[in-house]
Amino acid sequence: MTSVSRRKHRKQRWDRWFRRIAFFGIASASLALAGALLWPLLPGVQPEGRNTASGPVRTIRLTISMGGFDPYEIRARAGETVMLKVWNPDSPYHIDGGGQHQFAIDELGINLMIPPRSTRVITFKVDRPGVFTFYCDVCCGGRANPAMVGKLIVEG
Protein backbone atom coordinates (compact mmCIF):
# COMPACT_ATOMS: atom_id res chain seq x y z
CA MET A 1 0.00 0.00 0.00
CA THR A 2 1.29 3.42 -0.82
CA SER A 3 1.07 6.15 1.76
CA VAL A 4 -1.50 7.94 -0.36
CA SER A 5 -3.83 4.98 -0.54
CA ARG A 6 -3.30 4.39 3.21
CA ARG A 7 -4.29 7.95 3.95
CA LYS A 8 -7.30 7.59 1.64
CA HIS A 9 -8.24 4.37 3.37
CA ARG A 10 -7.98 5.99 6.80
CA LYS A 11 -10.16 8.86 5.63
CA GLN A 12 -12.79 6.47 4.33
CA ARG A 13 -12.83 4.66 7.63
CA TRP A 14 -13.20 7.95 9.46
CA ASP A 15 -16.06 8.98 7.14
CA ARG A 16 -17.83 5.73 7.83
CA TRP A 17 -17.50 6.26 11.58
CA PHE A 18 -18.62 9.81 11.33
CA ARG A 19 -21.68 8.83 9.33
CA ARG A 20 -22.50 6.09 11.81
CA ILE A 21 -22.20 8.42 14.80
CA ALA A 22 -24.25 11.10 13.07
CA PHE A 23 -26.90 8.52 12.24
CA PHE A 24 -27.16 7.26 15.80
CA GLY A 25 -27.13 10.80 17.15
CA ILE A 26 -30.02 11.86 14.93
CA ALA A 27 -31.90 8.61 15.50
CA SER A 28 -31.69 8.82 19.28
CA ALA A 29 -32.55 12.52 19.26
CA SER A 30 -35.67 11.80 17.18
CA LEU A 31 -36.61 8.92 19.46
CA ALA A 32 -36.22 11.12 22.53
CA LEU A 33 -38.36 13.81 20.95
CA ALA A 34 -41.06 11.34 19.88
CA GLY A 35 -41.02 9.84 23.38
CA ALA A 36 -41.39 13.23 25.01
CA LEU A 37 -44.32 14.08 22.75
CA LEU A 38 -46.09 10.73 23.08
CA TRP A 39 -45.41 10.14 26.78
CA PRO A 40 -48.48 12.06 28.03
CA LEU A 41 -50.70 10.10 25.62
CA LEU A 42 -49.78 6.73 27.09
CA PRO A 43 -52.60 5.22 29.13
CA GLY A 44 -52.11 5.65 32.83
CA VAL A 45 -49.72 8.56 32.43
CA GLN A 46 -51.31 11.78 33.52
CA PRO A 47 -49.28 14.90 32.88
CA GLU A 48 -51.49 16.73 35.37
CA GLY A 49 -50.71 13.98 37.85
CA ARG A 50 -47.17 15.24 38.21
CA ASN A 51 -47.98 17.49 41.10
CA THR A 52 -46.02 18.39 44.18
CA ALA A 53 -48.00 16.16 46.53
CA SER A 54 -45.96 13.40 48.07
CA GLY A 55 -47.03 9.80 47.64
CA PRO A 56 -49.10 8.12 44.96
CA VAL A 57 -51.70 10.02 42.96
CA ARG A 58 -54.86 8.32 41.77
CA THR A 59 -56.82 9.91 38.95
CA ILE A 60 -60.55 9.25 38.94
CA ARG A 61 -62.93 10.41 36.23
CA LEU A 62 -66.57 10.89 36.99
CA THR A 63 -69.55 12.08 35.00
CA ILE A 64 -72.44 13.91 36.60
CA SER A 65 -75.56 14.61 34.58
CA MET A 66 -79.32 14.64 35.01
CA GLY A 67 -78.97 10.84 34.91
CA GLY A 68 -76.83 10.88 38.05
CA PHE A 69 -73.23 9.96 38.83
CA ASP A 70 -71.30 7.61 36.58
CA PRO A 71 -69.71 5.71 38.19
CA TYR A 72 -71.65 6.07 41.42
CA GLU A 73 -69.01 4.19 43.37
CA ILE A 74 -65.34 5.19 43.36
CA ARG A 75 -62.42 3.71 45.28
CA ALA A 76 -59.13 4.91 46.66
CA ARG A 77 -56.58 3.84 49.25
CA ALA A 78 -55.92 5.70 52.47
CA GLY A 79 -52.89 7.98 52.07
CA GLU A 80 -53.35 8.41 48.35
CA THR A 81 -53.84 11.77 46.74
CA VAL A 82 -56.97 11.63 44.62
CA MET A 83 -57.22 13.77 41.54
CA LEU A 84 -60.89 13.81 40.70
CA LYS A 85 -62.05 15.05 37.30
CA VAL A 86 -65.76 15.63 37.17
CA TRP A 87 -67.36 16.12 33.75
CA ASN A 88 -70.81 17.62 33.36
CA PRO A 89 -72.16 17.03 29.84
CA ASP A 90 -75.51 18.74 30.42
CA SER A 91 -76.76 21.70 28.46
CA PRO A 92 -76.84 25.17 30.03
CA TYR A 93 -80.44 25.49 28.80
CA HIS A 94 -81.70 22.89 31.23
CA ILE A 95 -84.67 24.25 33.16
CA ASP A 96 -83.61 22.31 36.26
CA GLY A 97 -80.76 24.28 37.82
CA GLY A 98 -79.44 25.57 34.48
CA GLY A 99 -77.59 22.32 33.86
CA GLN A 100 -75.30 22.88 36.81
CA HIS A 101 -74.28 20.03 39.11
CA GLN A 102 -72.44 19.60 42.36
CA PHE A 103 -69.95 17.16 43.82
CA ALA A 104 -69.88 17.39 47.59
CA ILE A 105 -68.52 15.25 50.42
CA ASP A 106 -69.38 16.87 53.74
CA GLU A 107 -66.93 14.83 55.87
CA LEU A 108 -64.00 15.89 53.68
CA GLY A 109 -65.05 19.50 53.22
CA ILE A 110 -65.40 19.04 49.46
CA ASN A 111 -67.96 21.16 47.64
CA LEU A 112 -67.44 21.50 43.93
CA MET A 113 -69.82 23.15 41.47
CA ILE A 114 -69.59 21.93 37.89
CA PRO A 115 -71.05 24.30 35.30
CA PRO A 116 -72.77 22.78 32.26
CA ARG A 117 -70.54 21.25 29.58
CA SER A 118 -67.39 21.54 31.61
CA THR A 119 -64.95 19.63 33.74
CA ARG A 120 -63.78 20.61 37.20
CA VAL A 121 -60.75 19.04 38.84
CA ILE A 122 -60.23 18.71 42.55
CA THR A 123 -57.26 17.16 44.31
CA PHE A 124 -57.56 15.89 47.84
CA LYS A 125 -56.00 13.39 50.19
CA VAL A 126 -57.88 10.98 52.44
CA ASP A 127 -55.82 9.73 55.34
CA ARG A 128 -58.35 7.38 56.89
CA PRO A 129 -60.29 4.45 55.50
CA GLY A 130 -64.03 4.77 55.34
CA VAL A 131 -67.09 5.14 53.18
CA PHE A 132 -67.89 8.72 52.27
CA THR A 133 -71.11 9.78 50.61
CA PHE A 134 -70.94 12.25 47.75
CA TYR A 135 -73.96 14.01 46.38
CA CYS A 136 -75.38 16.67 44.10
CA ASP A 137 -77.96 18.85 45.79
CA VAL A 138 -78.69 21.34 43.03
CA CYS A 139 -80.91 19.38 40.64
CA CYS A 140 -83.49 16.66 40.24
CA GLY A 141 -84.63 16.65 43.84
CA GLY A 142 -81.03 16.76 45.07
CA ARG A 143 -79.84 14.40 47.78
CA ALA A 144 -83.29 12.83 48.07
CA ASN A 145 -82.81 11.46 44.54
CA PRO A 146 -80.83 8.19 44.77
CA ALA A 147 -79.18 8.90 41.40
CA MET A 148 -77.65 12.08 42.83
CA VAL A 149 -75.80 10.20 45.55
CA GLY A 150 -72.71 8.01 45.39
CA LYS A 151 -69.96 6.49 47.49
CA LEU A 152 -66.24 7.04 47.84
CA ILE A 153 -64.79 3.90 49.39
CA VAL A 154 -61.38 4.43 50.95
CA GLU A 155 -59.58 1.20 51.77
CA GLY A 156 -56.93 1.02 54.45
Ligand SMILES: [Cu+2]
Ligand atom coordinates in the same frame (compact mmCIF):
# COMPACT_ATOMS: atom_id res chain seq x y z
CU1 LIG B 1 -77.04 17.36 39.79
